[in-house]
Amino acid sequence: MTSAGAVVGDLAEEQLLELIQARLAPVARDAAWPAGTVPPGDDAAVLPAPRGTVAVSTDAMGEGTDFLMTWPAGVRTRGHDVGWKAAAQNLSDVNAMGAAPSGLVTALTLPRDTPVTWVTALAGGFTAAIRVLGAGDCRVAGGDLGEGDRVHVAVTALGDPPAAGVVRRVPAPQVRARMLAEGAVLVHASGPQGSGWGTPGPGWAAAGLALLLTDRKRLLERAASLDPADRPGARELAHAVRAQLRPRPPLALGPAAAGSGIAAMMDVSDGVGRDAHRLARATGTPDDPLTPWVDEAWLARAAAPLARVAALSRREPEEFVLAGGEDYGLLGLVAVGATVPAGFERIGRLEPAGRRPAGHRPLPERGWDHFGAVR
Amino acid sequence: MTSAGAVVGDLAEEQLLELIQARLAPVARDAAWPAGTVPPGDDAAVLPAPRGTVAVSTDAMGEGTDFLMTWPAGVRTRGHDVGWKAAAQNLSDVNAMGAAPSGLVTALTLPRDTPVTWVTALAGGFTAAIRVLGAGDCRVAGGDLGEGDRVHVAVTALGDPPAAGVVRRVPAPQVRARMLAEGAVLVHASGPQGSGWGTPGPGWAAAGLALLLTDRKRLLERAASLDPADRPGARELAHAVRAQLRPRPPLALGPAAAGSGIAAMMDVSDGVGRDAHRLARATGTPDDPLTPWVDEAWLARAAAPLARVAALSRREPEEFVLAGGEDYGLLGLVAVGATVPAGFERIGRLEPAGRRPAGHRPLPERGWDHFGAVR
Numbered sequence: 001m002t003s004a005g006a007v008v009g010d011l012a013e014e015q016l017l018e019l020i021q022a023r024l025a026p027v028a029r030d031a032a033w034p035a036g037t038v039p040p041g042d043d044a045a046v047l048p049a050p051r052g053t054v055a056v057s058t059d060a061m062g063e064g065t066d067f068l069m070t071w072p073a074g075v076r077t078r079g080h081d082v083g084w085k086a087a088a089q090n091l092s093d094v095n096a097m098g099a100a101p102s103g104l105v106t107a108l109t110l111p112r113d114t115p116v117t118w119v120t121a122l123a124g125g126f127t128a129a130i131r132v133l134g135a136g137d138c139r140v141a142g143g144d145l146g147e148g149d150r151v152h153v154a155v156t157a158l159g160d161p162p163a164a165g166v167v168r169r170v171p172a173p174q175v176r177a178r179m180l181a182e183g184a185v186l187v188h189a190s191g192p193q194g195s196g197w198g199t200p201g202p203g204w205a206a207a208g209l210a211l212l213l214t215d216r217k218r219l220l221e222r223a224a225s226l227d228p229a230d231r232p233g234a235r236e237l238a239h240a241v242r243a244q245l246r247p248r249p250p251l252a253l254g255p256a257a258a259g260s261g262i263a264a265m266m267d268v269s270d271g272v273g274r275d276a277h278r279l280a281r282a283t284g285t286p287d288d289p290l291t292p293w294v295d296e297a298w299l300a301r302a303a304a305p306l307a308r309v310a311a312l313s314r315r316e317p318e319e320f321v322l323a324g325g326e327d328y329g330l331l332g333l334v335a336v337g338a339t340v341p342a343g344f345e346r347i348g349r350l351e352p353a354g355r356r357p358a359g360h361r362p363l364p365e366r367g368w369d370h371f372g373a374v375r
Numbered sequence: 376m377t378s379a380g381a382v383v384g385d386l387a388e389e390q391l392l393e394l395i396q397a398r399l400a401p402v403a404r405d406a407a408w409p410a411g412t413v414p415p416g417d418d419a420a421v422l423p424a425p426r427g428t429v430a431v432s433t434d435a436m437g438e439g440t441d442f443l444m445t446w447p448a449g450v451r452t453r454g455h456d457v458g459w460k461a462a463a464q465n466l467s468d469v470n471a472m473g474a475a476p477s478g479l480v481t482a483l484t485l486p487r488d489t490p491v492t493w494v495t496a497l498a499g500g501f502t503a504a505i506r507v508l509g510a511g512d513c514r515v516a517g518g519d520l521g522e523g524d525r526v527h528v529a530v531t532a533l534g535d536p537p538a539a540g541v542v543r544r545v546p547a548p549q550v551r552a553r554m555l556a557e558g559a560v561l562v563h564a565s566g567p568q569g570s571g572w573g574t575p576g577p578g579w580a581a582a583g584l585a586l587l588l589t590d591r592k593r594l595l596e597r598a599a600s601l602d603p604a605d606r607p608g609a610r611e612l613a614h615a616v617r618a619q620l621r622p623r624p625p626l627a628l629g630p631a632a633a634g635s636g637i638a639a640m641m642d643v644s645d646g647v648g649r650d651a652h653r654l655a656r657a658t659g660t661p662d663d664p665l666t667p668w669v670d671e672a673w674l675a676r677a678a679a680p681l682a683r684v685a686a687l688s689r690r691e692p693e694e695f696v697l698a699g700g701e702d703y704g705l706l707g708l709v710a711v712g713a714t715v716p717a718g719f720e721r722i723g724r725l726e727p728a729g730r731r732p733a734g735h736r737p738l739p740e741r742g743w744d745h746f747g748a749v750r
Contacts, residue, residue, distance in 0.1 A: 036428050042543050043471035043641055044432035046536055049424035053411050057419035058531055059519045060482035066521070096418035107435035107482075107529040144434045144529075146441070154482040154519075154529030156433055161421055168417050266418055 008119060009112030013145055019116065023123035024140045027130045032139050040142035047103040047141055053161050054102070057093035060154035061086050067245075069151075071212035073219060079118040081245040082153055083125020089269065090157035091135050092249035092328040096267035098167040098258025099159030101130075101138035101251065108145050109152035122153070133251045134192070162258040167332075169282040171263035175335055180288040183355065184263070184333040186276055186348040187340050191248030191329060200243040201302050202272050203317065206324020208244030210313040211237060222312055232308035240309050249328035250343060257332060257341040265332040272347070273322040275331050277365040280350050283333065290350040293360035294322065298347045322364060383494060384487030388520055394491065398498035399515045402505045407514050415517035422478040422516055428536050429477070432468035435529035436461050442620075444526075446587040448594055454493040456620040457528055458500025464644070465532035466510050467624035467703040471642035473542040473633025474534030476505075476513035476626065483520050484527035497528070508626045509567070537633040542707075544657040546638035550710055555663040558730065559638070559708040561651055561723040562715050566623030566704060575618040576677050577647050578692065581699020583619030585688040586612060597687055607683035615684050624703035625718060632707060632716040640707040647722070648697040650706050652740040655725050658708065665725040668735035669697065673722045697739060 008016060021040075033039045038046035047054070063069060067077050067085075091101045106126070110119060130138045141158075171179060190201045211219065223231055249267060257265060264283060268275050276292040284290035299318060303310075306317035333350065334340060349357045383391060396415075408414045413421035422429070438444060442452050442460075466476045481501070485494060505513045516533075546554060565576045586594065598606055624642060632640060639658060643650050651667040659665035674693060678685075681692035708725065709715060724732045 036540075038430075038472070038541060038543060042541075043468040044430040044474065044532075044534065044541075046428050046430050046472070046474075046541055049427055049429045052423065052425055052427060053421050054424045054429045054533065055413075055419040055421050056478065056480055056516050056531070056533060058480040058482050058517065058529070060484060060521050060529060062484055062521055062523045062527075065484075065523055093418040097413070097421070099419065099421075103431065105431055105433040105531055107433050107531075109435060109437055109440075109527065141431050142433065146435050146437055148437045148440055148527065149524060152435075152437075152484065152523065152527055152529075154433070154435060154527075156431070156480055156482075156531035157419075158429065158431060158533075159419065165411075166413060166417075166419075166421055168413060 006116040007112065008110045008114045008116060011116065016116065016119065016145060019120050020123040023120050024127055027127050027138065027140055032137065045141035047139065047158055049160065051161055055094050055097050055099040055159040055161055055166065056156060057090060058154065058156040059090050059093065060152060062152045063150040072215045073212045074216040075212055075241060077245065079121030080125040080128065082151065083122035084129040084246045086153040086155045087126045087129040088133060088247050088249055089328060090155040091133060091138065091251055092267045094157045094159035095249055095251050095254035096265055096330060097159065098162045098254050098265065100255050101135040101157055101159045103139040103141040104155055104157045105141050106143040107154040108143060109148035110145070111149060111151065112147060114151065133248060135251050162255045164258050167258045167262055167265040169264055169266050169279055171283060171333060175263045176283055178335055179283055179290070179333065179350065180285065180352065182336050183290065183349055183351040184283065185336060185346055186292060186350060187332045187334055187344040188272065188347045189250050189253045189330045189344040191250045200239065200248060200327065202268065202327050202329060203302065203306050203320030203324040204240055204243035205247055205326040206320045207306055207309045207313065208240035208242070210315060211240055211309065212244060214313060219312065226311060230308055230311050232312055236309055244326065247326055247328045250330060253330055253343040257330065257344065260339070260341040262332045262341050263334055265330055268325065268327055268329045268331050270325040271323045272331065273364050274366060276348065276363050279331065279333055283350065289353055291353065292348060292350055292363040293357050294348040294363040295346060296359050296361055298345070323366060381491040382487065383485050383489045383491060386491065391491070391494065391520060394495050395498040398495050399502055402502050402513065402515055407512065420516035422514065422533055424535065426536055430469050430472050430474040430534040430536055430541060431531060432465060433529065433531040434465050434468065435527060437527045438525040447590045448587045449591040450587055450616060452620065454496030455500040455503065457526065458497035459504040459621045461528040461530045462501045462504040463508060463622050463624055464703060465530040466508065466513065466626055467642045469532045469534035470624055470626050470629035471640055471705060472534065473537045473629050473640065475630050476510040476532055476534045478514040478516040479530055479532045480516050481518040482529040483518060484523035486524060486526065487522060489526065508623060510626050537630045539633050542633045542637055542640040544639055544641050544654060546658060546708060550638045551658055553710055554658055554708065554725065555660065555665070555727065557711045558665065558724055558726040559658065560711060560721055561667060561725060562707045562709055562719040563647065563722045564625050564628045564705045564719040566625045575614065575623060575702065577643060577702050577704055578677065578681050578695030578699040579615055579618035580622055580701040581695045582681055582684045582688065583615035583617065585690060586615055586684065587619060589688060594687065601686060605683055605686050607687055611684055619701065622701055622703045625705060628705055628718040632705065632719065635714070635716040637707045637716050638709055640705055643700065643702055643704045643706050645700040646698045647706065648739050649741060651723065651738050654706065654708055658725065664728055666728065667723060667725055667738040668732050669723040669738040670721060671734050671736055673720070698741060
């Protein structure tokens with residue numbers, strides 16, 4: 001019984017919790033809490049961990065740092081977006097180990113003047129991300145409400161490791177030894193297709209961020225200055241913004257890749273370039289370093305659909321593909337000649353010193369400028 | 376290699392992480408990560424969950440809301456204090472289920488001008504709380520670093536449920552039915568004794584908060600106006616402040632109480648009065664309500680050592696004992712005539728409507744004023 005304009009400070013903590021829980025009901029119903037587990041309401045919840053271990057990761061989103069309530073482009077961040085992204089990026093970390101999300105908890109910090117509807121939409125965003133991204137067994141296992149100057153959402157996700165064991169950034173010793181000698185194939189998987197314009201691949205979240213951070217008036221001026229054929233359409237723009245605000249990690253593919261024996265894996269939170277270098281350092285050694293190379297044909301294919309959006313931001317589409325973060329795809333290694341797991345594609349190589357694979361160029365660790373220098 | 380005056384903004388994230396990890400080393404060493412688990416460094420850590428379930432709880436502390444960097448009394452909050460308390464209050468939630476802490480993760484938000492030494496002291500506070508409070512098998516399983524206007528520390532604690540099953544706020548059906556007819560005994564356990572002045576019991580953290588929130592000059596004036604016999608000594612004052620800044624949940628007693636069949640349990644985060652009413656509502660029903668009563672002799676014993684500190688704050692010591700939160704003791708129910716678990720003491724009763732136990736008075740749900748009104 002809250003009026004349309006109610007803010008957080010108008011309600012007792014219990015009232016706000018009740019409204020939040022109503023929005024979480026689809027993923028916190030009794031059926032999802034088997035015997036021996038405990039739903040939220042006690043001091044702690046108890047989640048199933050059938051394999052005798054549990055994967056755990058935490059990540060926070062802060063207003064002003066990780067998102068703006070109103071972006072220079074004029075877009076307002078909805079509670080739904082923040083809930084979705086906070087859940088998605090944590091589910092992604094669990095996914096990157098090959099684990100299946102089993103639950104998440106959240107500590108919400110809210111200014112007193114936050115509209116109650118914004119907060120219930122945030123809870124709805126948690127629920128939507130869990131359901132739409134396919135983390136059907138993930139329970140919202142409780143949380144904490146606090147007051148602060150800015151919205152801050154800390155989420156911890158838990159997961160069941162796969163039967164085959166978790167996949168780490170460093171391969172098992174035997175595979176690693178082979179990779180140090182022969183190199184490795186770099187593979188990538190994007191998230192499930194959204195309802196919008198095509199499938200979001202690497203770079204789309206960064207393209208969306210670049211749009212959001214550009215002043216609305218400037219965007220309109222730039223659009224007017226572009227040749228109509230080079231001007232992005234409304235669906236392209238919405239697709240990029242949605243990739244940034246509501247990323248889509250491929251939650252079905254992490255456990256599947258673990259089952260099909262992928263050698264190493266991580267999620268792409270900081271860009272394909274930087275994260276490929278992390279995988280290279282995890283497998284390589286100071287004596288036997290490995291260098292990442294990107295497949296030129298793949299890069300051209302991944303960059304092409306970003307061309308018009310990049311033009312509007314005065315950036316190169318390849319920069320978004322290689323240096324853009326927050327898409328939460330999966331980046332992995334398979335041995336040379338080994339099968340690429342379903343849903344993944346080859347995007348490059350790790351090579352021992354002195355080897356230069358045909359059709360590839362060096363993959364820069366950070367942004368496009370550095371890439372130019374390396375090339 | 377950071378200079379004494381370095382602040383967070385001077386370092387790369389990796390450098391700060393390295394300094395934090397060095398302070399966490401005593402509780403994150405290799406020996407604590409058995410086969411099948413994964414220490415921090417990948418996208419998620421993997422913790423043991425030998426019983427096939429895992430207890431999980433989250434709680435955050437924000438500067439300005441949960442603590443002040445400099446209190447009106449002049450005391451400065453050290454990083455060590457914040458790390459200790461953030462860990463302790465989350466370990467306490469796991470303890471309240473009868474579970475043994477197995478790990479914690481933290482999302483830290485830090486202003487760029489936070490001294491690096493303050494942050495490493497915070498990590499040291501995590502380590503100290505885990506070791507001193509006896510959560511020897513608790514691993515720091517990773518975290519997240521972010522930037523913000525104020526310090527914000529979100530912690531999620533995980534725990535292994537006890538062999539006998541977790542203890543909830545509501546007793547098992549058979550015991551509950553008996554309690555609805557006969558009432559129940561309210562029991563409480565305080566934390567382990569500190570190195571300071573006596574054992575911190577209920578009310579000491581609230582007494583410390585009242586001191587911290589009073590202007591230093593006013594405290595000195597009030598102290599001068601008190602009769603020397605009524606004036607608290609430096610050790611008493613330090614004991615109260617320490618109880619607020621570094622609470623001591625009895626981590627050995629939660630799992631032990633579960634093993635000895637305590638019927639219901641929770642930790643005292645909001646005061647004995649409010650939390651006893653929560654237990655009463657969890658066990659009672661609208662048709663068979665239960666009312667909490669506090670043992671007058673226990674109350675007098677618990678209040679006596681707080682008399683001088685309370686006088687300085689112009690408060691009643693009983694108010695601190697019954698309405699003061701954040702001591703993180705354990706509050707539980709045992710059936711009438713059943714054994715009180717080791718380390719616990721009887722502090723009152725839950726009674727069916729119309730029964731008034733001798734030597735008890737009604738336990739108010741909120742502060743002392745309300746109590747006066749009820750009485």
